[in-house]
Amino acid sequence: MTEQLNADYTTEYPLECDHCHYPIPDEPEENGEGRYCSTACLEAAEDGSTMAEPSAYKRVVTGVEPLDSLIPNGVPADSLLLLSGDEGTRRTELGVELAWRALERGEPAVVVSFADPPTTALERFYQNGWNVLPALENDRLRIVDCFTHRLDDRDEFIDQRNEWAEFVGEAAEDAIVEVRDPSDRREVTHGIQRALEDLEMTETGLVTIDSLDELESLLQREGVHDFLRGLRARVCKARFVPIVASAAATGEDDFSAAEYVFDGIIDLRLTDRLAPDARLKQLAVRKLVGAQFLPQWVTYEYEPARGLFAFGPNTDAQQHYEFGNGTMQSNQHR
Template identity: 55%
Template sequence: MDDADRPGNRPPEGQTGRTVDEKRQRRHQRQRQHQHQHQHQHQYQQRQYRQDQHREPRYRQDQHRQLQHRQHRRQQRCPHCTYPIADEPVQGTDDAPGPFCSEACRDGEADDEIVREHGYKRFPTGVEPLDALVPRGIPSNAFVLLTGDEGTRRSELTTELVWRALTRGEPAVIVAFNDPPIAVLERFFTLDWNLLPFLEMDRLRIVDCFTHRLEDRDAFQSTRNDWGQFVGGVAEDAVVAVRDPSDLREVASALERALDDLEMTETGVTVLDSIDEIDTLVQDRLLHNFVKDVRATVCKARFVPMFASATTSGDRAYPIDDEYVFDGIVDLRLADHIVPETRLTQLGVRKLVGAQFVPQWATYAVGPGRGLFTFDPATESTDVFTAGTGTGTGTEARFDGPSYGGP
């Protein structure tokens, strides 16, 4: 190695090569240039941001005002029909102060055409497990199918639907194919519900599609015990007889008479018990048309809800193959997978047009004086079923809100 190439021997100043100081100065100069460029770029972005902030407020304020206006308009409700005002409101007059959703409502308000009754909208049934799954109520113009296995207490459910309507001060009609009127009335007394005052108040009609099927009706009437004869006498005016239950036109006519007697429009409940029995009397197409006709004349025209019971046992899931006929389908099932060695009953809403519902199963039991009630199967099963009355022993099985069991 030459002496000039050794690390300690550097070229003096003024000769070829650069000193360490020169390299350091050039490096610092490049760093300052980068810093200045970065600073200028940051300042430019800050100026652009300030300019954007200066230009945008008016646009954002306009957008915010428009949003507030739309929200306020949605919150406004027409004083005549009580529904939200969807478009620009119609100004009122001296006879009908507004704003209104339409000219028709404004004119109706001025003419005192009252339509603000809420009976035709949604209503709570009063049945705990059903109301827990449909918290905002069932549409009053709905035809609802209650379907489930044997042992799911469908009869108790339809009985309670009628009882809750009566206790609300509304009338009710039962179309009875499965049992005679005295047996239908006995279900209320079995649940510790005294139906006699409501029979005297003329709030109930039973369309009897069972008795006239018997070969010897007089013998059937004579075999009733004293209590049956007493209840039958009280309920005599409440029974609308059907001579030929296989003639569904006669059944529909008897139902219309019962509804007219009770002046049922936008009030009350109708129960059909059951579709399975009708299916044994007539062909499928006749049953299909009967359900469609009753749905149109009772539910849609009068705004009176109807609940029909059916069983899922057998080859078909429903007595009517077309599910679209029904506005709602409520499934009842037996479940033995939740609590070991225990078969529980559960209720779930499969379909309900025009209403929101909780897509879960509600576990329920039946107690005298209480009807159907929900409970937590994981913690309250022992108390519910050992009590015998549905009120519990020790830790009571009370209903403090929706309690759901199952998957």
């Protein structure tokens, strides 16, 4: 009886390799100091190699409530994700929050900005009440500037900044990686790689790209796809660092139509009117390779400091809003 219980336990809970930490499907390789799934792992261990537990870096719990409610076991860290959404769905805020949550976890983040200058990219954090000055000083944040050198009057633009923008720009000076020709995808890739190396980003952190629509104004659509495929190989697959890129949903010609480029696609939409004077926002996971996710839409809203938050499935949406004088304001946590 005891032998049968032990056999059942071993079947249900297989031995774990002492090197790669994955289950041992067959008879283990042993050397008196450990049990291994293969000769490769045994020899690596004997050479002094140690591997971290896969769960330590291969899954990312984003810290964004609506996303985590749909992806309970985390996003695979080798993923290239697309945020595809209508205008007004807080797509930009979601990208900013994903970077902030990485910083909150003590991890580094790289923000690739095609749409805005570095001071504006940083101001997105401050608009949410998220102070990134410590992250800049502690060498945990880089802004890859793919915007400023496209300006004809770059020096004049810098000279005309107000006092706050000038202060932020000076504080972030060492954290800005300039890309002089963002229409050269090799130069952009090199800038991102330099930022990753500066922050020693392997098996940690997050990269965000804002936005693919702006990048498409510099490259043809196929050029954007080639750029993303190369970046996915060099960053996501080689370093286990996820990349999150945002783009507007524009019908059949949007970026999500090329699903093969992305490991995961998050759809954001505005619903039909479900509450007086309000079009509610919803998000769903269309695809996510290598992870379980709930196949449903989650209704969400946004608040500064809190970020995106999900409505409960049985919540009356009107409870979250006040209506008056043509304005809408969240009542959550007042």
